[in-house]
Amino acid sequence: MSNFTPTGTFELGRRPVHRLGYGAMQLAGPGVFGPPKDRDAAIAVLREAVASGIDHIDTSDFYGPHVTNQIIREALHPYRDDLVIVTKLGAVRGEDGGWLPAMEPEDLRRGVHDNLRNLGLDTLDVVNMRIMGNIHSPAEGSIEKQVTALAELQREGLVRHIGLSNVTVNQIAEAQGIAKIVCIQNHYNLVHREDDTLIDELASQGIAYVPFFPLGGFTPIQSSELSTVAQTIGATPMQVALAWLLHRAPNILLIPGTSSLAHLRENMQAAQLRLSDAVLAELDAIGPANGEH
Numbered sequence: 181m182s183n184f185t186p187t188g189t190f191e192l193g194r195r196p197v198h199r200l201g202y203g204a205m206q207l208a209g210p211g212v213f214g215p216p217k218d219r220d221a222a223i224a225v226l227r228e229a230v231a232s233g234i235d236h237i238d239t240s241d242f243y244g245p246h247v248t249n250q251i252i253r254e255a256l257h258p259y260r261d262d263l264v265i266v267t268k269l270g271a272v273r274g275e276d277g278g279w280l281p282a283m284e285p286e287d288l289r290r291g292v293h294d295n296l297r298n299l300g301l302d303t304l305d306v307v308n309m310r311i312m313g314n315i316h317s318p319a320e321g322s323i324e325k326q327v328t329a330l331a332e333l334q335r336e337g338l339v340r341h342i343g344l345s346n347v348t349v350n351q352i353a354e355a356q357g358i359a360k361i362v363c364i365q366n367h368y369n370l371v372h373r374e375d376d377t378l379i380d381e382l383a384s385q386g387i388a389y390v391p392f393f394p395l396g397g398f399t400p401i402q403s404s405e406l407s408t409v410a411q412t413i414g415a416t417p418m419q420v421a422l423a424w425l426l427h428r429a430p431n432i433l434l435i436p437g438t439s440s441l442a443h444l445r446e447n448m449q450a451a452q453l454r455l456s457d458a459v460l461a462e463l464d465a466i467g468p469a470n471g472e473h
């Protein structure tokens with residue numbers, strides 16, 4: 181077996197959180213734009229997540245836009261003291277639902293105030309600076325202006341902790357010269373492992389790594405090898421994909437997204453799955469086999 185338990189907690193900003201959290205992006209309408217088909221169902225998912233012990237929710241005011249944060253507020257405000265809500269800045273939505281970069285200091289200030297208002301908070305726990313890069317993958321370039329602007333908002337007491345999203349190793353180093361960085365949120369999952377070295381480096385620094393698209397995102401991971409392993413150990417492929425991430429490194433925090441109570445329950449059970457060394461080796465081989473390593 182691997183040498184740490186896949187459950188437990190890891191530090192995220194002001195407190196340790198359980199390693200399995202919840203990503204709220206799926207609660208907006210189709211294409212993460214507009215209201216969901218069933219608002220009551222979205223509220224039920226959030227309430228059950230928190231009642232079941234989830235203490236880390238990932239969101240953004242550009243989901244909807246505004247819709248996801250407003251649903252979180254309606255479902256959970258006043259928030260439990262132990263709930264860490266992480267949001268992100270860096271984009272706004274076009275009238276057609278497009279994702280438009282909004283990374284100037286005045287955009288970030290406006291974004292912080294939008295999040296505070298729609299979530300009903302005086303201070304945001306953790307704010308990820310989402311660099312737009314090549315949309316789903318990072319691209320090199322200075323992020324000094326953005327991190328400096330966030331550090332100023334932190335000094336003003338509007339932001340407690342700063343994280344980064346969709347960033348390169350060089351950008352993380354540059355940001356660390358300006359402010360304390362508590363988490364990195366990049367694209368990573370069983371079949372998309374470009375950040376393998378980065379994850380281990382962040383673990384040695386005690387920094388949380390929060391993969392986005394942990395289940396593959398808009399097109400959940402499909403792999404016959406994954407399905408075979410899942411069947412062998414009596415779990416679902418999505419549970420195994422999440423359990424693999426929990427075993428991968430102790431600083432990985434999960435935020436699988438779902439609009440479904442059934443999927444929420446299924447995903448939460450992944451925290452209990454123990455994967456043997458033999459199973460981990462089979463799963464480790466899937467990424468390279470899919471040619472996405």
Ligand SMILES: NC(=O)c1ccc[n+]([C@@H]2O[C@H](COP(=O)([O-])OP(=O)(O)OC[C@H]3O[C@@H](n4cnc5c(N)ncnc54)[C@H](OP(=O)(O)O)[C@@H]3O)[C@@H](O)[C@H]2O)c1
Nearest residue numbers: 203204205238392393394395396397418436437438439443
């Ligand atoms: N920083 C960034 O740039 C960035 C980008 C994307 C996402 N994020 C964050 O990361 C979180 C997770 O990403 P994500 O939601 O895009 O992708 P994901 O967690 O990889 O996958 C979500 C998709 O998987 C489906 N799903 C969830 N559980 C399932 C299960 N047990 N069985 C079958 N299908 C299942 C969901 O559909 P159902 O709704 O039908 O369950 C949805 O289509 C988001 O909520 C967001 O907070 C951040």
